Amino acid sequence: MTKVPVYDSARRPPAMLEELKAAWRYRDLVVQLVRRDVVARYKRSLLGVAWTMLNPLGTMVVLTIAFSQVFGATRSYPGYLLVGLLAWNFFAQTTVAAMRQLVWGGSLLQRIYVPKTLFTISAVGTGLVNLLLSLVPLAAVMLVTGLPIQPAVLFLPLSILLLAAFALGVGLLLSTAAVYFPDVIDMYEIGLTAWMYLTPVIYPEEIIPESFRFWFLNLNPAYHLIKLFRQPLYYGMWPTPTRLACAAFVGLGALAVGWLVFTRRADDFAYRI
Amino acid sequence: MPSVGSSSREGQMTLLTASDRGNAMPAKNDRQLAVQLENVSVRYWVPHERIDTFKEYVIRLLQRRVNHSELWALTGIDLEVQRGEALGIIGPNGAGKSTLLKLIASVLRPTVGRVWVRGQVAPLLDIGGGFHPELTGRENVYLNATLLGHSRRDISARFEQIVDFAELWDFIDAPLRTYSTGMAARLGFSVAVAWEPDVLLVDEVLAVGDASFQQKCLRRMGEFREQMKTIFFVSHDLSAVQRLCDRVCLVVGGRIVEMGEAAMVLAAYEALLGQ
Numbered sequence: 001m002t003k004v005p006v007y008d009s010a011r012r013p014p015a016m017l018e019e020l021k022a023a024w025r026y027r028d029l030v031v032q033l034v035r036r037d038v039v040a041r042y043k044r045s046l047l048g049v050a051w052t053m054l055n056p057l058g059t060m061v062v063l064t065i066a067f068s069q070v071f072g073a074t075r076s077y078p079g080y081l082l083v084g085l086l087a088w089n090f091f092a093q094t095t096v097a098a099m100r101q102l103v104w105g106g107s108l109l110q111r112i113y114v115p116k117t118l119f120t121i122s123a124v125g126t127g128l129v130n131l132l133l134s135l136v137p138l139a140a141v142m143l144v145t146g147l148p149i150q151p152a153v154l155f156l157p158l159s160i161l162l163l164a165a166f167a168l169g170v171g172l173l174l175s176t177a178a179v180y181f182p183d184v185i186d187m188y189e190i191g192l193t194a195w196m197y198l199t200p201v202i203y204p205e206e207i208i209p210e211s212f213r214f215w216f217l218n219l220n221p222a223y224h225l226i227k228l229f230r231q232p233l234y235y236g237m238w239p240t241p242t243r244l245a246c247a248a249f250v251g252l253g254a255l256a257v258g259w260l261v262f263t264r265r266a267d268d269f270a271y272r273i
Numbered sequence: 274m275p276s277v278g279s280s281s282r283e284g285q286m287t288l289l290t291a292s293d294r295g296n297a298m299p300a301k302n303d304r305q306l307a308v309q310l311e312n313v314s315v316r317y318w319v320p321h322e323r324i325d326t327f328k329e330y331v332i333r334l335l336q337r338r339v340n341h342s343e344l345w346a347l348t349g350i351d352l353e354v355q356r357g358e359a360l361g362i363i364g365p366n367g368a369g370k371s372t373l374l375k376l377i378a379s380v381l382r383p384t385v386g387r388v389w390v391r392g393q394v395a396p397l398l399d400i401g402g403g404f405h406p407e408l409t410g411r412e413n414v415y416l417n418a419t420l421l422g423h424s425r426r427d428i429s430a431r432f433e434q435i436v437d438f439a440e441l442w443d444f445i446d447a448p449l450r451t452y453s454t455g456m457a458a459r460l461g462f463s464v465a466v467a468w469e470p471d472v473l474l475v476d477e478v479l480a481v482g483d484a485s486f487q488q489k490c491l492r493r494m495g496e497f498r499e500q501m502k503t504i505f506f507v508s509h510d511l512s513a514v515q516r517l518c519d520r521v522c523l524v525v526g527g528r529i530v531e532m533g534e535a536a537m538v539l540a541a542y543e544a545l546l547g548q
Contacts, residue, residue, distance in 0.1 A: 004391055004393075005391075005392065006389070006391050007388070007394070008388075008389045008390075009376075009388040009389070010387040026422060028419045028424050029419040031419075032416045032419040032420075036408060039408065039412070040407040110375075110380065111396065112378065112380065112396050112421065113378050113380050113394075113422075114420060180330075181326055183328060184327055187327065267382045270375070270380050270381050271317055271318065271381070
């Protein structure tokens with residue numbers, strides 16, 4: 001016989017552990033929420049899932065035409081651009097979706113118990129599905145523009161994992177704020193545009209003046225993760241231990257802080273949303 | 274400001290549990306006890322003027338004008354419910370009936386006091402909010418049931434039973450947007466009753482569906498009773514309360530004002546309404 005669960009509001013484990021256990025117990029819900037997002041989004045469109053792949057390609061074509069004169073010196077600029085765009089779009093879309101998901105889940109959270117981190121986790125899950133799908137057109141672009149796929153590509157799963165951890169952490173922090181102030185979503189969307197231009201996504205690092213390039217790049221947390229994603233793909237290089245350590249520190253650090261802040265406040269959400 | 278709320282709340286909790294309750298923690302090894310609430314109060318913070326945006330909040334903060342008033346949805350609730358008991362909860366709108374169920378479902382945590390529940394808790398409500406119009410009925414059953422905490426395998430095992438109960442085999446692979454409101458509600462309800470939780474929370478769900486479906490739901494609740502499940506039944510349908518419940522508690526203004534045998538409490542409520 002299985003043990004009968006007992007809930008005692010006076011004797012609860014620390015919030016961050018309690019939430020971790022609950023999220024694991026509800027893991028099938030993550031799959032369902034991701035499925036719902038992916039399937040529902042494409043069900044009535046003619047090209048279906050193909051849109052996920054075509055979308056970044058379209059952006060790449062437009063930006064390549066716009067910037068090929070300026071950044072023409074960059075080796076295989078379309079490849080450089082697309083790799084950066086995929087990583088950035090994953091981060092941007094996931095963090096925005098995390099906030100919207102939690103506000104969407106609000107009416108549910110007031111009626112039934114659901115581990116609240118699941119909405120953010122499933123937003124990251126949906127982003128991951130889209131990211132993996134867009135690796136297919138990326139491979140095609142790399143072949144066409146003469147970027148060889150090197151063995152270092154085997155490092156990519158770890159890059160993606162750390163990028164996902166970073167997005168989850170930032171998403172948790174932002175959704176905590178969005179519960180109290182819905183306009184955080186709008187402010188963040190504006191901030192994202194600025195953040196993208198501060199990060200070498202569409203331009204090469206070399207155009208930043210050398211005098212302050214080091215600090216400009218390294219103080220930007222997103223840079224470390226984009227770079228870790230770009231290295232095995234575009235540069236075909238295994239990342240150095242220092243590079244990996246920096247990215248792991250930023251990614252896992254964001255996740256730890258986000259999880260801690262979110263779970264500490266989560267009991268309050270049902271009163272607020 | 275949230276941080277202010279939580280710090281003063283914690284202070285109050287220790288204060289009240291220490292002075293008012295002493296060490297009178299009841300024995301939790303009583304196998305027959307299903308749910309216990311000790312001196313439970315719930316406070317909502319209501320902003321004087323609703324501040325919805327961060328911009329507004331910063332402006333108010335600078336002007337030192339962030340004011341919240343507190344609203345006690347429940348005060349000093351003490352309640353013990355045994356296994357196999359069906360407790361009716363009645364009272365006027367806004368009395369705190371649903372808040373009481375939310376505490377037991379751990380949707381809300383008590384501001385003061387202690388909530389103790391043994392066993393699996395399931396809400397019996399039509400969580401239409403968990404449905405998605407573009408997904409088929411089948412996909413929505415899975416989505417809805419996982420929201421209630423069930424595993425995929427467990428849902429597959431009960432899938433036929435769910436659709437049988439809803440009587441929706443003909444439409445199960447059609448998108449939910451093609452369903453009528455009643456059909457969608459039936460599907461949601463059928464998902465909820467497909468499992469046998471230890472503690473069942475029923476909040477005004479019998480309003481959904483046609484008369485024959487309502488009969489079916491009441492029959493299903495009768496089965497739960499035979500299986501020694503504990504039922505909390507919130508309803509404005511007083512005759513259903515009387516038929517189903519052993520004990521009834523009357524909640525008015527966040528307090529339990531009357532509690533006991535169904536006939537007596539219902540009479541008290543009718544007297545109150547008559548005033």
